[in-house]
Amino acid sequence: MTREFLATDLNIDAYMIEPLDYVELVARLKQLLWVYNRANNSADSITTSPASAHRSDHASVKCDNLEIDFKQYRVTNGGVDLGLTPKEFSLLWYLMKHRGQVLSRDQLLEGVWGYDSIGSSRIIDIHISHLRDKLETNPQDPTWIKTVRGFGYILDNSYPLIAESM
Structure with missing residues (x-):
């Protein structure tokens, strides 16, 4: 042989x-x-309506007026670029993949940053605040990312998530 x-x-x-x-x-x-x-x-896959799609198979994902473009790593709202940082982009995408699910700060740290919380998880609050400033018309009364007191955050699940190929 x-x-x-x-x-x-x-x-x-x-x-x-x-x-x-x-x-x-x-x-x-x-x-x-x-x-x-x-x-x-x-x-890495996303849950879409009506079927599941792979992130690499699709150039963008739409959720209401938001469009996430994976080729350009940018997010637009009604065609206007939100200018998200790479971490904000990753955080938003992680929240999108877990829409309708309450995520603790530790879960977000592990899912986006890749490590357990060592000390304060305040970094999550800061990034969520920056995301709200860019996503929401009124960041003081958010409609997209809601706070679940004493636990973490949830992304509104009422918008359909549609994957598109380009």
């Missing part, structure tokens, strides 16, 4: 024969990481 046959039987993506060439090893690792990252990103 040859090495190629054994490698495919074991479901191995790649292999190298000694002596190893460092430049080739690094290039192959970078390529494998790129492939795995693309596969993981395409596995």
Whole structure:
């Protein structure tokens, strides 16, 4: 049996024969990481009406007057660019994926920042405030992102979420 046959039987993506060439090893690792990252990103899905769609399959998602453009990483409201920062964009998208669900500050920290709260979760409140300033006509009386006292935040679920391909 040859090495190629054994490698495919074991479901191995790649292999190298000694002596190893460092430049080739690094290039192959970078390529494998790129492939795995693309596969993981395409596995992130959103719940849409009436069916489920993959984020990578769609260029934008609309929710009432809001449009989230994944190619440009921007959000518009009625065609006007809101100028969200990357974290605000990620936070809004995380809230969109969990519309109608009350999310604690710790859940938001883990979901958007990727870590548990160490000390204060005040950073969530600050980013929510900035999002409200950009999303809401009256940030003092929000219609999109509501506070659930003593727990966290919820994004209004009354707007249909529609994924569009471009």
